[in-house]
Amino acid sequence: MKFSGKNVLVTGASKGIGADIAKVLAGYGLKVWINYRSKPELADAVKEAIEAEGGVAAVIKGDVATEADWNEIIKTIIESDGELSYLVNNAGITKDKLAIRMTIEDFDDVIDANLKSTFIGCRDALKTMSKKRFGSVVNISSIVGEMGNPGQTNYSASKGGVNAMTKSFAKEGSARGIRFNAINPGFIRTDKKDELKPEFKENYEKNIPLGRFGEANEVADAVAFLLSDHSSYITGEILKVNGGLYV
Numbered sequence: 001m002k003f004s005g006k007n008v009l010v011t012g013a014s015k016g017i018g019a020d021i022a023k024v025l026a027g028y029g030l031k032v033w034i035n036y037r038s039k040p041e042l043a044d045a046v047k048e049a050i051e052a053e054g055g056v057a058a059v060i061k062g063d064v065a066t067e068a069d070w071n072e073i074i075k076t077i078i079e080s081d082g083e084l085s086y087l088v089n090n091a092g093i094t095k096d097k098l099a100i101r102m103t104i105e106d107f108d109d110v111i112d113a114n115l116k117s118t119f120i121g122c123r124d125a126l127k128t129m130s131k132k133r134f135g136s137v138v139n140i141s142s143i144v145g146e147m148g149n150p151g152q153t154n155y156s157a158s159k160g161g162v163n164a165m166t167k168s169f170a171k172e173g174s175a176r177g178i179r180f181n182a183i184n185p186g187f188i189r190t191d192k193k194d195e196l197k198p199e200f201k202e203n204y205e206k207n208i209p210l211g212r213f214g215e216a217n218e219v220a221d222a223v224a225f226l227l228s229d230h231s232s233y234i235t236g237e238i239l240k241v242n243g244g245l246y247v
Helices: 016-029 040-052 067-081 104-130 151-178 198-206 217-228
Strands: 007-010 032-037 054-061 087-090 134-139 178-185 239-240
Touching: 007 016, 007 067, 016 032, 016 040, 016 054, 016 087, 032 040, 032 067, 032 151, 032 198, 040 054, 054 067, 087 104, 087 217, 104 134, 104 151, 104 178, 134 151, 134 217, 151 178, 151 239, 178 217, 217 239
Parallel strands: 007 032, 007 087, 032 054, 087 134, 134 178, 178 239
Antiparallel strands: none
C-alpha cells in the first residue's frame, strides 16, 4: 500500500478496532499518533507493540468530544511533525437502552462522543490539511447507522450522522485535495463481542451471509486502503465491512 503522507492520528486507539488500525498503519511506515482518553497503560502497550515491529508511534491523551482537547492534540502533532497527513476518527461510546427508558443524558453523551467528536476532528483536519492541499480522513461509523437497532437509538443517530456528515465534508474538502470517507463495520470480533453467550453469538452469525464475525484487522485493512494513494479517486464513500449482513 502506498502512502504519500508521513503520519496519522487514530482517535480511541488504545484498544479494540482502534488499536488494530494503529498497528496496521504503522506497518505501512506511517508514524502513528495513538490517542486515548483514559488508561494510558493500554495506549502504551499499543505503542510498544508497534515499536517491537520496527514502527514509529507516539501516545497522545485527549477527550476528542471537547474542542479544547482537539486544539491541543492538533497543536502537539503540528509542532512535532510539521503536518497531519491522515486522520482516523475511531473514538466512540455506547449507552444502550430502549428508547422509552433512554434519558437525554444518555442521548447527548453518545452524540457528543461519536458525532460531535468526529465533526471537530474533520473540521480541524480540513483546516490543517488545507495548508498543504493534501490529506485523507476515514471516519469509523457502524452498520446501525444504516439499518438502526433496538436499544441503540442514540448510537444509530450518531452513526447515521457520521455517514451524512462524511459526504458533506467530502464535497467541501475536494477542492483542497482532501478526501473524506467512512467505514461501516458490522459485527466485529472484539473483547466485548467475545463476552456474548454462545447461543446469542450463534444466532447473530446465522444472519451474516459470510457466516462469521469480522476481525478487527479486516476493518483496519479497509481503513488503510481508503487512506492510501490507491484510493486517490474515492471520496464521500461509505464502505460496508459487514460480511454481507446489510447490503
